[in-house]
Amino acid sequence: VIAVLDREAPASVRAAVVQAIEAAGCAAVVSEADGECRVAAFGEGAAALAPLVSTLPGVREVRPAVPLAAREQHPEGTRVRFGDVEIGGPVVPIIAGPCSVEDREQILAVARAVRGAGASALRGGAYKPRTSPYAFQGLGEAGLELLAEARAATGLPVVTEVLAPEDVARVAATADMLQIGARNMQNFALLRAAGEQAKPVLLKRGLAATLDELLDAAEYILAAGNPNVVLCERGVRTFGQHARNTFDVAAIPALKLRTHLPVIADPSHAAGRRDLVPALARAALAAGADALLIEVHPAPERARSDGPQSLTPAAFAALMVELARVAAAVGKRLA
Amino acid sequence: VIAVLDREAPASVRAAVVQAIEAAGCAAVVSEADGECRVAAFGEGAAALAPLVSTLPGVREVRPAVPLAAREQHPEGTRVRFGDVEIGGPVVPIIAGPCSVEDREQILAVARAVRGAGASALRGGAYKPRTSPYAFQGLGEAGLELLAEARAATGLPVVTEVLAPEDVARVAATADMLQIGARNMQNFALLRAAGEQAKPVLLKRGLAATLDELLDAAEYILAAGNPNVVLCERGVRTFGQHARNTFDVAAIPALKLRTHLPVIADPSHAAGRRDLVPALARAALAAGADALLIEVHPAPERARSDGPQSLTPAAFAALMVELARVAAAVGKRLA
Amino acid sequence: VIAVLDREAPASVRAAVVQAIEAAGCAAVVSEADGECRVAAFGEGAAALAPLVSTLPGVREVRPAVPLAAREQHPEGTRVRFGDVEIGGPVVPIIAGPCSVEDREQILAVARAVRGAGASALRGGAYKPRTSPYAFQGLGEAGLELLAEARAATGLPVVTEVLAPEDVARVAATADMLQIGARNMQNFALLRAAGEQAKPVLLKRGLAATLDELLDAAEYILAAGNPNVVLCERGVRTFGQHARNTFDVAAIPALKLRTHLPVIADPSHAAGRRDLVPALARAALAAGADALLIEVHPAPERARSDGPQSLTPAAFAALMVELARVAAAVGKRLA
């Protein structure tokens, strides 16, 4: 384990940490980097020192020598499975569906349409995080039931968002994969709750999150016992005005260098306008994305949320043809 | 009420909304602005139409004609009281204390020091939102008890953060004002829970939140029944490297033009380094802040969190002298 | 033409503009949009009214009804030629070379290597914009001579940067295409000078430029008489830390919807680290880039500038194989 001290910690504070480690029969090595003072403990029993060391004055953090999310943990990469879908291998699943589950007809129509076009899984929100308290907040439990019905009708496994720790069990009872949205990336109670259940978790990058922070958020889930986490780039907030968010395509290869977890992309939320979605979807695949989340609605102009960025089923089918070619160009294939 | 439709909504969708409003005996006015199509309902019973209209196809949102947070609701401005402190009037309270409650000795020492220097309230975290799961997460309930003890010892009312809906009741039982942090600004379940209890809420602006989003977040609390919300500018995330966050001092007057809620500032989190805190604190007061949150620690180099941005008690006392002068220059005074 | 008035302009100011237009026998139409008040003049002789109208009080700008850069001007898209290279057609030229021309051996080695790997043109800086006055500022005229020699040796046309209006003629005498860098995107004297000479101009997007501003900068060159402008996305500055800049891949399709000018990408400057360059290059092609600028150096660890983002010749050759596949996937091909 590594104890991180305040960079201004006086010699006496550092000495106390070293002494505690050595008193337990371990070796202590002090170093300074990235504006931190670190005291690493090595030897038998070092990992067990964490609770003790974390209570010493001046110790800001005690972390494992190698984070659970670090690529060194699984250099070959982790594959996350839900239903019969696998993310992280040579087959690139496309996860498609509406922003919100609106009614039975809508979700069944979308599910059939996206399955027909080659999608591997269904996305759809039953609990919706909305900027305004007056906006449509999703159908809640009724939405979960409709998702289950759409799964039964099409065989597509279901990805849906969970917003609060107290909803995790209920959503996990239906969903094949839980989604934690961008606004909740640092909702630590929710991350812990998602880590304490068994369904895989799709964790979206926050609007202003660095990759360090995204990996730390994943670490909350991993440290709570759930090894199946998928990271998702969905655009960040900048001064740009031509898209809803700035799609940070470089985050895909940069994350894959650092973590063994699969990295996927959501070109729909990044673009915010459907005329940019195909280009961003192709770019994400070309940059190495392990899967894509794409919003599809049978009648976008009637959608209760995110209509402007939703593709029609026909546009989605056309995009799937393009994506198959790009996947092949980078040595992968669609399902 | 105003029904907001998708900007691409066809004429038939608009007509259906108009028809529903008119069928209830109200007048409907259609307009387009800010990329939205809006149908406003006027007349007796218009407010009661919200549930009905919100279920119509193409309706993305039904909101009040004037949001609860809008200045028009209370042109003279709202004053929020907790303990014997008032925020929003001519007296500018300074809320000071450590980032985290660390132990009995520390919190009592800080409480006495800041009271001695003229602070009006005590801040201190018992539940801490930490980027890494391995960092010190706060003392939890034991921290709340220590805060209560510090209050008893000094008379200072207490502001402390709540991280999850399930903790709201427990924290509210001790705190005089609940804080919702920047990372949770769009944790809507938490906002609702804070709106359903009686203690005032200090709501911090998210790292990449627009003022519209901050006001919408406040609207969640107000719409849930709690009228006592204080907004806090604490810096936003930009490309800048000389401070932890970019202190957006213009947000203070811009918010005050739009809302009747008090607007305060947290120069400590904005700066991230103590040598900038005094200048930012003075600037915030000069720009019209109704109160300040300032981190103080008896031994910053031993702090378990945010040491680099914490002032020593002596530096805080010196700053209070400066702040008294600036407050007077803008027609206010310290407590 | 369209006269843009201050949005606060009183009725008398608007009336004076209308009167001036009508007095010249043209029709005037007043509208408000995007926070502007606009008075459009239609009819014979309307275009000739610009000088007159621009002198009226309250008139902030007189612009053509359709900007020269707008796609409506050439819906089929413009192809820009330099040497035997064409940008904007089905063949995607790869423009490669070092950041700076350092010496004869270096530039000849790179030129031969990139030609051998399939590059269509050579890039290299003789005049370098450097953040610090103490950094290597380029070889200047001697650099231009070495570029000419490399062109003679390989047949590759040359793209090189110009920094100041007074250097335009000298650089244009050697270069096949002039580059205006990100820092100079709003150096209006330089834009005009580049517009008044005949060589094509590669215009890079500024670090914090919106697409409107980039198109306005191109408009300076076009309005000065030079129709051959190529726009280049090279990353923008955000809070991100994993790359030198945030590569805004959505700018490529968003620009192509708005302008007939070719749009290319510089993944090397966006990435700032060579391990991300291949993914960004593939993503740019997949998103529709008409050409790529890639930095290659025979010995990056000895480079006088931008070494960390330069590919070795071997890595560049490997990348060309990948790019050929991605180009084919989007219906294009490398030279």
Added chain:
Amino acid sequence: VIAVLDREAPASVRAAVVQAIEAAGCAAVVSEADGECRVAAFGEGAAALAPLVSTLPGVREVRPAVPLAAREQHPEGTRVRFGDVEIGGPVVPIIAGPCSVEDREQILAVARAVRGAGASALRGGAYKPRTSPYAFQGLGEAGLELLAEARAATGLPVVTEVLAPEDVARVAATADMLQIGARNMQNFALLRAAGEQAKPVLLKRGLAATLDELLDAAEYILAAGNPNVVLCERGVRTFGQHARNTFDVAAIPALKLRTHLPVIADPSHAAGRRDLVPALARAALAAGADALLIEVHPAPERARSDGPQSLTPAAFAALMVELARVAAAVGKRLA
């Protein structure tokens, strides 16, 4: 001097630099920091080694051990004088005037009004950097003559912008202080030209410039021989929408810790709307600004540029009363 090497530079490259320094009879010290490898030369004649060392392979930059802009050069702070105005001392000059010089009547009216309200100097643009080539570009030389006339009429010294190296002599013949605008902060040819003439230079921070880059830009002017540089914070570009730019008030104290040059602020360009200008002006003074630039126009609704952010003379006079109080609160005074 310090030679900066590529961080990947091999041992042989480092050794060659050390050898060159030692061969000249100086001592060489190698260190690594901030991702750089640095070789410092000490001893008699070290400064004269710059030209030789800068030509060695792998050397990216040779810089003075202490930059000319660093506070260590003049710990007590530099005062810059123009006309009878001094920036950097206990008196805070307010520099006011219109964005553009529009006509004789306008500039004389403004000059008299701002002098009457207590301004110390007159600002006004004769050469205007405009985003669009069709916008009003300023009166040019005629504008300079009107500024001279306004100075003669009021005694106020004049600050005006210069856009291109070839205009420096002409503008410097009239102006008492040259302004280099945000868009030209890294127009290095212009910085050098401003450094080679004698008038003081007001250098504005670029829209996305770090403080390091601003100080490096100032270093270009200082290194060219002009010691009289004033830095100006005028807002940076972020995701924020409530103001034209995000006023980075923390840049003022952060710069003053690092440099001996005076630091001033331009609340008008930061705000972009006049209702925020007073609060930002007060905040800037409270944070330690050495002077302010404020836009004033006798009829903002008729202004040819920046009308929405210009104060009327009456509003400016009212603001001066507020500013006098804030200046006093921080131990300074207005002229």
